[in-house]
Amino acid sequence: MPRPVIGVSTYQEPARWGVWEMPSVLLPEAYPRLVRAAGGLAVMLPPDDTADAARETVAALDGVVIAGGADVEPVRYGAAPDPRTGPPARGRDSWELALIEAAVEQNVPLLGICRGMQLLNVAFGGTLHQHLDGHSGGLGVFGGHPVLPVPGTAYAAVVPEETVVPAYHHQAVDRLGAGLIASAHAPDGTVEALEMADHEGLVLAVQWHPEMGEDIRVMTALVHAARARRALPGGGPGSGRAVRLPA
Numbered sequence: 001m002p003r004p005v006i007g008v009s010t011y012q013e014p015a016r017w018g019v020w021e022m023p024s025v026l027l028p029e030a031y032p033r034l035v036r037a038a039g040g041l042a043v044m045l046p047p048d049d050t051a052d053a054a055r056e057t058v059a060a061l062d063g064v065v066i067a068g069g070a071d072v073e074p075v076r077y078g079a080a081p082d083p084r085t086g087p088p089a090r091g092r093d094s095w096e097l098a099l100i101e102a103a104v105e106q107n108v109p110l111l112g113i114c115r116g117m118q119l120l121n122v123a124f125g126g127t128l129h130q131h132l133d134g135h136s137g138g139l140g141v142f143g144g145h146p147v148l149p150v151p152g153t154a155y156a157a158v159v160p161e162e163t164v165v166p167a168y169h170h171q172a173v174d175r176l177g178a179g180l181i182a183s184a185h186a187p188d189g190t191v192e193a194l195e196m197a198d199h200e201g202l203v204l205a206v207q208w209h210p211e212m213g214e215d216i217r218v219m220t221a222l223v224h225a226a227r228a229r230r231a232l233p234g235g236g237p238g239s240g241r242a243v244r245l246p247a
Helices: 030-037 051-059 090-105 115-123 154-158 217-231
Strands: 005-009 011-017 020-026 041-045 063-066 110-113 143-149 163-167 180-185 191-196 203-206
Touching: 005 030, 005 090, 005 217, 011 090, 030 041, 030 217, 051 090, 063 090, 063 115, 063 217, 090 110, 090 115, 110 115, 110 217, 115 191, 115 203, 143 191, 154 180, 154 191, 154 203, 154 217, 203 217
Parallel strands: 005 041, 005 063, 063 110, 110 203
Antiparallel strands: 011 020, 143 163, 143 180, 180 191, 191 203
């Protein structure tokens, strides 16, 4: 069977190469490297501007990864911005929220990483803590801290033991979104993994950056779910049954 096609959301940033400096679509190389290590075929998902485009994009994929990056704009969850919250990335927020909705509707396996976990929570009506300390190694430096799985969850089935994870974030899940459960915590109580318990496909998100470590099990779980979906009668891209997000 061909490798599952895993789409990874991207950054829109200015970039410079040679004599050129232009708006660009970027993705740290660690993401496709992790997808490949887990047995998938990685493709980049440049931002588009409509929900229809997100549905068409997801319909062509076996799995979706929402990558880490900028802070989610607080207006998305009804809050005023904290002075320590970064500048908004409104286009990226809209596009990745549309990708999340399309993946859930079509039962395409979904993995959120850092910002991706926060967006998943916001997509289902949850809120965020806008600032906390102790979850990075300083400006531009990944830190490490333990993560403890919640027994009986999908995450615990993949990673049953306590692990030390590479982390770089200052925002985190506050109130859980509808239908989401916490499946791992840091020792200080911060929610470190989320999942949907009552859903046909895998919907999992982690607050840390697995692409910056050696443990590929979370991405392997996504690739295995994508492969299993493709193997079902009538499975593969375009075969999902619609499941609506809560209003």
